[in-house]
Amino acid sequence: MDTRTLGTIGPAVSRLGLGLMGMSDLYGAADEAESIATIHAALDAGLNLLDTGDFYGMGHNEMLLRDALRGRNRDNAVISVKFGALRDAEGGWNGTDLRPAAIKNFLAYTLRRLGTDHVDIYRPARMSSDVPVEDVVGTLADLVTAGHVRHIGLSEVGAETLRRAHAVHPIADLQIEYSLISRGIETEILPVARELGVGVTAYGVLSRGLISGHWTAGRGTGPTDFRTHLPRFTGENLERNLALVDALRKVAEAKGVTVAQIAIAWVLSRGEDIVPLIGARRRDRLAEALGALEVGLGADDLAAIEAAVPAGAAAGSRYDEAQMAHLDSERA
Numbered sequence: 001m002d003t004r005t006l007g008t009i010g011p012a013v014s015r016l017g018l019g020l021m022g023m024s025d026l027y028g029a030a031d032e033a034e035s036i037a038t039i040h041a042a043l044d045a046g047l048n049l050l051d052t053g054d055f056y057g058m059g060h061n062e063m064l065l066r067d068a069l070r071g072r073n074r075d076n077a078v079i080s081v082k083f084g085a086l087r088d089a090e091g092g093w094n095g096t097d098l099r100p101a102a103i104k105n106f107l108a109y110t111l112r113r114l115g116t117d118h119v120d121i122y123r124p125a126r127m128s129s130d131v132p133v134e135d136v137v138g139t140l141a142d143l144v145t146a147g148h149v150r151h152i153g154l155s156e157v158g159a160e161t162l163r164r165a166h167a168v169h170p171i172a173d174l175q176i177e178y179s180l181i182s183r184g185i186e187t188e189i190l191p192v193a194r195e196l197g198v199g200v201t202a203y204g205v206l207s208r209g210l211i212s213g214h215w216t217a218g219r220g221t222g223p224t225d226f227r228t229h230l231p232r233f234t235g236e237n238l239e240r241n242l243a244l245v246d247a248l249r250k251v252a253e254a255k256g257v258t259v260a261q262i263a264i265a266w267v268l269s270r271g272e273d274i275v276p277l278i279g280a281r282r283r284d285r286l287a288e289a290l291g292a293l294e295v296g297l298g299a300d301d302l303a304a305i306e307a308a309v310p311a312g313a314a315a316g317s318r319y320d321e322a323q324m325a326h327l328d329s330e331r332a
């Protein structure tokens with residue numbers, strides 16, 4: 001698979017990345033052997049960008065990645081790690097800690113769990129009102145100088161925070177939700193990222209499965225599935241959103257591709273600086289996602305896709321109210 005530089009200063013990454021979150025947390029039960037087989041299949045297909053977080057399964061996700069990389073050349077992988085989220089034993093969320101000592105502590109545990117001496121891209125999952133972004137990036141810059149971190153990334157920050165961060169140390173990429181039904185970054189955040197030469201690693205490209213073509217109204221979500229609490233997955237919102245998927249399915253079928261492939265191909269079509277992070281946790285899902293790389297979209301296709309799913313058509317916000325309040329990217 002072709003690689004390109006992530007942003008102006010980032011590592012060389014494949015056209016798609018693999019996000020590992022659902023292999024340990026948030027989307028209900030996952031099969032560990034199948035998760036590792038999926039990571040291997042991704043690496044074998046030339047996909048090198050692997051995204052995790054120290055709080056995904058409280059370290060489980062990093063140890064899974066370590067196991068998957070055993071016997072492989074670690075330097076062929078670009079490991080992206082998020083930190084800062086505080087959890088409890090019930091799996092709950094207790095805010096964000098970005099104090100310098102906390103960041104150094106998070107990193108020390110991460111390096112040990114991953115069995116490596118450096119993280120390729122290290123990023124706070126959310127900002128914290130207690131520590132200015134300049135101080136957070138300053139701490140990360142020290143870790144770059146020390147050789148423990150290669151590149152600094154951010155997650156879900158708005159344009160102003162991105163500018164302030166980039167003024168302290170070059171930022172490789174901004175990880176942020178972007179899909180046919182989450183286009184909020186287009187007005188301000190994406191233009192500023194482009195102006196600064198910051199790459200975008202897009203998550204939620206399939207809106208956590210909602211616009212994958214595989215989600216149905218009757219599927220339901222278990223108690224450990226965080227989608228239970230997402231406004232787009234419930235009640236009337238879910239019905240309206242699945243109607244958008246049905247419209248998209250017609251466009252996909254006319255092209256002889258699947259809904260997931262057309263949704264991923266649409267994000268790919270938005271620019272070479274945008275790298276979709278695919279949340280596959282099974283090899284069949286991964287294979288489907290990789291098929292998106294072969295889907296060429298012309299002007300007519302793009303018009304048909306946007307007619308099926310017009311910008312702003314999704315019913316419900318992308319997170320619940322409490323979580324939306326923690327998103328620097330959603331501040332006016």
Ligand SMILES: NC(=O)c1ccc[n+]([C@@H]2O[C@H](COP(=O)([O-])OP(=O)(O)OC[C@H]3O[C@@H](n4cnc5c(N)ncnc54)[C@H](OP(=O)(O)O)[C@@H]3O)[C@@H](O)[C@H]2O)c1
Binds near residue numbers: 022204282
């Ligand atoms: N920075 C942040 O705030 C943030 C937030 C969320 C996620 N992320 C990162 O982004 C990664 C991607 O997660 P996401 O939830 O955004 O992923 P996504 O690709 O939008 O959705 C993943 C879900 O879609 C379903 N799916 C159905 N068909 C698929 C296909 N062909 N390929 C892939 N998935 C398919 C899967 O469910 P089944 O397994 O049931 O099939 C999977 O659980 C995460 O792993 C994480 O690394 C970052």
